[in-house]
Amino acid sequence: MGVYEQLKERGLIAQATDEEKIRNLLNNEKTTFYIGFDPTADSLHVGHFIPIMVASHLQRAGHRPIMLFGGGTGMVGDPSGKTDMRKMLTKEEIAHNISCFQKQMSHLIDFSDGKAIMANNADWLANLNYIDFIRDIGVCFSVNRMLAAECYKQRLERGLSFFEMNYMIMQSYDFLELFRRYGCRLELGGDDQWSNIIGGVELIRRKENAEAYGLTVSLLTNSEGKKMGKTEKGAVWLDPEKTSPFEFYQYWRNVGDADVVRCLKILTFVPMDQIAQFEKLEGQQLNEAKELLAFEVTRQIHGQQEAEKARDAARAIFSKGIDSENMPSTEISSEDLANGEVGILDLLVKTKLAPSKSEAKRLVQQGGIVVDGKKIDDIGATLQEKNFEKDGQKYVVIKKGKKVFLKVILK
Template identity: 60%
Template sequence: MTVYDELVARGLIAQVTDEDEIKELVNNGKAVFYIGFDPTADSLHVGHFMALCLMKRLQMAGNKPIALIGGGTAMIGDPSGRTDMRQMMTKETINHNVECFKKQMSRFIDFSDGKAMLVNNADWLLDLNYVELLREVGACFSVNNMLRAECYKQRMEKGLSFLEFNYMIMQSYDFYELYQKYGCNMQFGGNDQWSNMLGGTELIRRKLGPDADAYAMTITLLLNSEGKKMGKTQSGAVWLDPNKTSPFDFYQYWRNVADADVMKCIRMLTFLPLEEIDAMDSWEGSKLNEAKEILAFELTKLVHGEEEAQKAQEAARALFSNGGDSANMPTCEVSEEDLRDGAVDILALLVKSGLAGTRSEARRNVTQGGVTLDGEKVTDFKASYTLDDFSGEGKVLKRGKKKFIKIVTK
């Protein structure tokens, strides 16, 4: 099976500009491709996961990835998939986020010996002269065509700022710049980026002539069976930074995916052989739980390493299967500072541990019978405990079937 055929078999490809040419480049290790990541936070998240895995797959096949961090485009903000304008960030915040992205990407991409590149579009976008840009690039874009783009259409009702309207031009200019500087012949991105990517291929052809070969391919968005983007929880995004989403919580996110989504996620995100995955397609019932464990372990290993994946799996089994090592459970420390009149109540414990967002939410959890402490249901929302109650190995506080944490003392 060729590299391109495997991408198709895994369900990763959404749209391509010229399939035959893209096959030729990808299958023969001739693709110099880029994917852009705007540093809108100080960590990558599950929404970036598909792109990072694709970069890794193609690099393993001999192709050269360019990871473009949008230090310049982040000054504008991508309107794609948005119903409102993104919050403006300072240069200092953007630069901090750029450094965080660089560190995380190295877990997926080998940047040694010229095998890959990492560039920041701030290096060329921030020095552009506005009038020169209008003359050189603006004349290549039709406003009528831009307004038909999906990324703009969904914003027209609530209002699209002129700032955001420029985003397509900036992204297209990135491709033009990378094509000239580094011989970048392909751009990959999420399916919601199609219009912006076509803008880049068209700009290259109009500026450099019809023989300038530049191609685009979009990656299937990671959606669940309900058509919603995966990677979100009630408490927010699932981050790749262990300080924002612990390896255990990352593991649990994938362990708890819906039955209808598990095989799709294994196929699209893991590096398990397709033959092995095909054999799992017929799994049902308890075997699906085994498939979820495989998915969670493989993805946690990719992001956090095998040791952390093993710890997360052991911790989950300790709670849900009455086996494994409870020492690896996530913990929450309580101290004298948390006490009121020598004790801490159950609502404070739920909020401090992150199992509930507010005391009122915690109270609902208790009164609805969804809270246990060391296996015993807590029915009184006024229940309180001393530090001695959590001495030694601590006690496991659980909310619902799948949310838990061990309460320990300092």
């Protein structure tokens, strides 16, 4: 089975500009392809991970990925999927975010011996002469067609600035530049990038009289079509300082029954015949599949050791053994205690387990808070300093609901 069929079988491919030619290119030739990442934050998140997985599959098949960071396009911001204009980042913020992306990417893609390339589109976008650029490149784009594109159409009612309209042209120019520099013939992106990718394919045809192709990958959604990768705290990040390996593991361990098989297909390299064994299972029978999913994704992002720690801690919690060593933790100081004690409502707010006292009160009244294995049902309950003392350390373990555990350390 060729790599294109493998990607299809796993449900990773959404749209292709010319399926037969792309299939032949990927199955029978060696090619260079690229994926772009705009540095909108200081970490990649799980939404980025699907195109990275596709890149890994293709690299294993002998193709060369270019991981392109948007030092130039990040100055504008992609309007795709946004109801309002993105926050404009400074050059310093963009440079910092790219350095974080590069560090993370180096662990996810094999860059040894020229097997992959890291690039920054600021190298060719930052110093363009605007008049020359719109005469050479802008003339190739129809405003009517651009406004009909989904990425712009949904913004027209709220207001679309000319500033943002430049984004499609810039991304298309990236493809042309990478074609000229590296012979790049294929662009990958999320399914929301379809219009921008087509723009690059057509620009190469017009400027170079050459064929190039576009392939979009499936977005990370659940069985109801809703985007995955969000928690109460926000995005699920690949940076262990923003989402700990334990929290990361727990996110995947707790996916819905209807989503675990699909996630195994698109987010891991687990063989398809092994995944097929889980497709007819239901309920608790799927726990093995969920544990496999959580371990494999955590291993790929954080390494074998961190994955084993997260798995062992999760198993201990599940079996009521409560291994606090590797669970998420936060610190409070003795100054947070008044007369040597702290109210449970104050503690939940201080540790961000509840956004407000009213929400903390609701959690306690509904029986959703357990401290060191004891359910707290009194909103006036307090914890004294002695409650934190255990084995020469000072901490308590708070459980919120069925799945959220937090080690609160008293300093």
